[in-house]
Amino acid sequence: MFLAVLxxxxxxxxxxxxxxxxxxxxxxxxxxxxxxxxRVADAAGRVALAVTxxxxxxxxxxxxxxxxxxxxxxAIQAGDFALVDRAAVTLASADVLPNDxxxxxxxxxxxxxxxxxxxxxxxxxxxxxxKILSAPLRAWAALEWRGDPFAPLxxxxxxxxxxxxxxxxxxxxLLAQGHSEEGLATLRPLLGNDxxxxxxxxxAARLLIARRKPDLAxxxxxxxxxxxxxxxxxxxxxxDPGFAFGVSWLLTRVASDLAMxxxxxxxxxxxxxxxxxxxxxxxxxxxxxxxLSKDKAADRALTVLGEVDPRGIYAAQATAxxxxxxxxxxxxxxxxxxxxxxGMASDAGPADxxxxxxxxxxxxxxxxxxxxxxxxxxxxxADWTDWLQYGAALDRAGDWPAxxxxxxxxxxxxxxxxxxxNYLGYALTEHGERPTEAQAMxxxxxxxxxxxxxxxxxxxxxxxxxxxxQRALPLIERAAAADxxxxxxxxxxxxxxxxxxxxxxxxxxxxxxxxxxxxxxxxQRLSGKIANGL
Numbered sequence: 325m326f327l328a329v330l331x332x333x334x335x336x337x338x339x340x341x342x343x344x345x346x347x348x349x350x351x352x353x354x355x356x357x358x359x360x361x362x363r364v365a366d367a368a369g370r371v372a373l374a375v376t377x378x379x380x381x382x383x384x385x386x387x388x389x390x391x392x393x394x395x396x397x398x399a400i401q402a403g404d405f406a407l408v409d410r411a412a413v414t415l416a417s418a419d420v421l422p423n424d425x426x427x428x429x430x431x432x433x434x435x436x437x438x439x440x441x442x443x444x445x446x447x448x449x450x451x452x453x454x455k456i457l458s459a460p461l462r463a464w465a466a467l468e469w470r471g472d473p474f475a476p477l478x479x480x481x482x483x484x485x486x487x488x489x490x491x492x493x494x495x496x497x498l499l500a501q502g503h504s505e506e507g508l509a510t511l512r513p514l515l516g517n518d519x520x521x522x523x524x525x526x527x528a529a530r531l532l533i534a535r536r537k538p539d540l541a542x543x544x545x546x547x548x549x550x551x552x553x554x555x556x557x558x559x560x561x562x563x564d565p566g567f568a569f570g571v572s573w574l575l576t577r578v579a580s581d582l583a584m585x586x587x588x589x590x591x592x593x594x595x596x597x598x599x600x601x602x603x604x605x606x607x608x609x610x611x612x613x614x615x616l617s618k619d620k621a622a623d624r625a626l627t628v629l630g631e632v633d634p635r636g637i638y639a640a641q642a643t644a645x646x647x648x649x650x651x652x653x654x655x656x657x658x659x660x661x662x663x664x665x666x667g668m669a670s671d672a673g674p675a676d677x678x679x680x681x682x683x684x685x686x687x688x689x690x691x692x693x694x695x696x697x698x699x700x701x702x703x704x705x706a707d708w709t710d711w712l713q714y715g716a717a718l719d720r721a722g723d724w725p726a727x728x729x730x731x732x733x734x735x736x737x738x739x740x741x742x743x744x745x746n747y748l749g750y751a752l753t754e755h756g757e758r759p760t761e762a763q764a765m766x767x768x769x770x771x772x773x774x775x776x777x778x779x780x781x782x783x784x785x786x787x788x789x790x791x792x793x794q795r796a797l798p799l800i801e802r803a804a805a806a807d808x809x810x811x812x813x814x815x816x817x818x819x820x821x822x823x824x825x826x827x828x829x830x831x832x833x834x835x836x837x838x839x840x841x842x843x844x845x846x847x848q849r850l851s852g853k854i855a856n857g858l
Contacts, residue, residue: 389418396422400592401616402624405432405600423452424593427575430461431600434568439469442567456486457574460493464570473497488514489574492524496573499531500565504540507531511544519580522549523607526637527573530561550640550675551607563604572602579611587615606638613645622653644679656687667696674700681717688843690720701730708738712747724755742779745769750782759790777806781813788820796820804833811837811846815853822858830857 392414399407408428415421426449433441442465450458462476474497477490491514498507511528515521529541538559545556555561563569579594592615598608609632616625626649632642643662650659660683666672667680681696697714700706715730731748738744749765752758766783773779784799797820804810804817814837821830834854841847 389415389420392418393420393422397589397592400428400589400596401621403596403599405596422589423454424590426452427454427457427593427597428600431568431571431575431597434468434571434601437468437567439465456481456483457489457578459486460489460574461571463493463497464567464574467497467500467570468567473501489577492577493570493574496524496528496531496570499528499535500569502535504532504535504537508540508544515544517547520577522547522552523573523577523580526551526555526607529555529559530563531565533559533561534563534565551637554637554640563602568601572598572605572608575601576605576608576611579608583611583614587618591615604633606632606636606642610638610641610645613642613649617645617649617652620653622649622655625649640675644675647679647683651683651686656683659683674703681713685717685720690717693717694721694723701733708734708741708744711737712744715751716747719751724751727751728755728757740768740772742769742772742776745772746776746779746782749786753782753786753789756789759786762786763790775806777803777810777813780806781810781816784820785816788816788823793820793823797824808836809840811841811850813837814840815846815850818853819858822853827857 392411395407396411396415399405399411405428409432412421412425412428415425426445430442430445430449432438433445446458446462446465449455449461459476459479459481463473465471466476467473474494477494481487481490491510495507495511495514498504498510501507507528511524515525525544525547529544532538532541532544541559542556545552547553575594575598579591579598582588582591582594592612595608595612595615598605599612602608609628613625613628616622616628626646629642629645629649632638634642643666647659647663650656650662663676663680663683666676669676677696677699681693681700684690684693684696694714694717697710697717701710701714703710711730711734715727715734718724718727718730721727728751731744731751734741734744735748745765746769749762749769752762752765763783763786766779766786769779770776770783780799781803784796784803787793787799788796800813800817800820803813807813814833818830818833818837821827821833831854834850838847838850838854841850
C-alpha cells in the first residue's frame with residue numbers, strides 16, 4: 325500500500341514527457357552538443373559526464389522542461405545540489421515540478437536552519453502524495469524552533485504506515501528531549517529484528533548518547549550487525565539531535581524500506597535528501613551506493629562507498645559493499661584483494677568468512693570455499709544452513725563422501741526443511757545412492773513446497789532415474805514452465821523428451837538451456853547433446 329503510493333509519488337507532469345529529442349529552437353550549437361553528449365552519457369550510465377553536460381545545456385534552455393527534468397534527475401543521482409536547484413526553478417516555472425522536489429528543499433532548509441524555507445517546503449509537500457511524511461517532519465521542525473513537537477503527531481491517521489512513522493517519531497523526540505525512560509517505553513514495542521528496526525535502534529541510541537546515557541544506549545544495541553556492535557563498544561556520536569537529524573533519519577528510514585525493490589527516482593531523492601540534511605549520514609550513503617550498484621553504475625557506487633567514514637560504525641559495511649560492487653561488476657580480482665585478508669584472518673568474523681566463501685563459490689572455486697564454510701559450520705551457534713552450505717561446496721568440489729556427511733548433518737538438524745531435503749535427495753539421486761530414500765525426501769519437500777520448480781524438477785529427475793519416465797515428465801514440464809531460464813531444468817526436460825523419442829522437442833529444450841548455461845562445461849555438454857543426442 326505505502327510502497328505503491330511512494331513509487332507513484334514522483335512523476336513529472338505529462339507535458340515533460342513529450343517526444344522531444346533536442347533543446348528548443350534558438351539554442352546555440354555548443355549547447356545542443358552539450359545536451360546530446362549528456363543524453364549519450366545518461367544512456368551509458370556515466371552520471372558525472374551527464375551532469376557536467378546538462379549543467380552546460382541548462383542555462384540556454386531555461387524554458388525547456390525536457391532538458392530541465394533530465395538535468396534534475398541526473399543531478400540528484402550525482403548529488404549535485406546546485407544543479408538540482410537550478411533545474412527545479414525551471415520545472416517550477418513550467419508548473420511541472422516533481423512531487424519529490426519538496427524533500428530536497430526541506431533538506432536544504434534543515435541543514436541551514438532556515439525556518440521560513442522549511443515551512444515553504446512542508447507546505448509544498450502537503451500538496452503531494454508524499455504528505456504521509458508531513459506530520460513526523462513537522463514534529464522535528466517544531467522541536468527545532470521550540471514549538472510543541474507532539475502537536476503535529478496528534479491526529480490519528482487511517483494509514484498504518486503513517487501511524488508507524490508517527491509512533492517512532494514520538495519516541496525519538498522524547499529521547500531527544502531527555503525523557504529517556506518514557507521514550508524507551510514508547511519505542512521498544514515498535515522494534516523487531518528487521519533492518520528498519522536496526523536503523524531506528526541506532527538513531528535512538530545516538531540520541532541517548534547525546535544525552536550522556538551510553539548505558540541506556542547499549543540496552544538498545546542488542547544485535548550482532550557491525551554498526552550495532554561498533555556503537556555498543558564505543559558509544560560516541562557528535563551529531564546534533566535537531567531538525568536536520570530528524571529529516572535525515574526519516575528519509576533514510578523510508579529509503580531503507582524501498583531498498584528491497586529496484587531503484588527508482590524516489591530512492592535517489594530520499595537518500596540524497598538525507599545526505600543533504602546530514603552529510604555525515606553514512607547509512608544513507610550505503611543505501612545510495614546500493615541503488616547505484618543495482619543500476620550498474622559501479623564506479624559511482626564505489627566513489628560513494630569511499631566517502632563513508634573509515635572510523636565510523638558503517639565502515640565494515642562499506643568494505644563489504646565495495647566487495648559486492650566489484651564482484652557484480654566482474655572485477656573479481658579487485659574484489660578478492662579486499663575480501664581475502666578479511667576472510668582468511670584467524671580472528672575473522674562470520675560475515676567476513678561467509679563473504680569470501682560465497683565469492684569463491686561464485687568464481688567456481690569450490691575447493692577454496694569448502695574450508696571456509698567448514699569454519700562456519702563448526703563454530704558455536706552454527707545451524708543447518710551452515711552445514712548445507714558446507715556440504716554443497718564439498719559436493720561441487722568433487723568430495724562426495726565428505727559432502728554426504730555434511731548434508732546428513734544438516735538433515736539431522738532440520739529433518740523437515742525443504743531446502744535440505746531437496747539438496748540431499750537430489751545429490752543422492754545423482755550419485756546413485758539410496759534411491760528409495762532419496763525419492764521419499766524429495767516427495768516430502770514437494771509436499772512442503774508444491775509450487776517450487778526446483779523441487780518439482782528434483783523429484784521428477786529422481787523418478788526418471790528410477791525408470792518412471794511417464795510420472796517424471798509432467799513434473800519437469802511444470803518446473804520448466806515455471807522457471808524457463810533454469811539450464812538444469814531445461815537439460816532434464818530435453819533428456820526425458822529424447823528418451824521418449826521426441827527428438828525435435830529434446831533438441832529445442834537443450835538449445836534453450838544452453839542459452840542460459842552458467843559455465844562453459846555445461847554449455848559444451850549441451851552442445852554435444854544437441855549434436856548427437858544421448
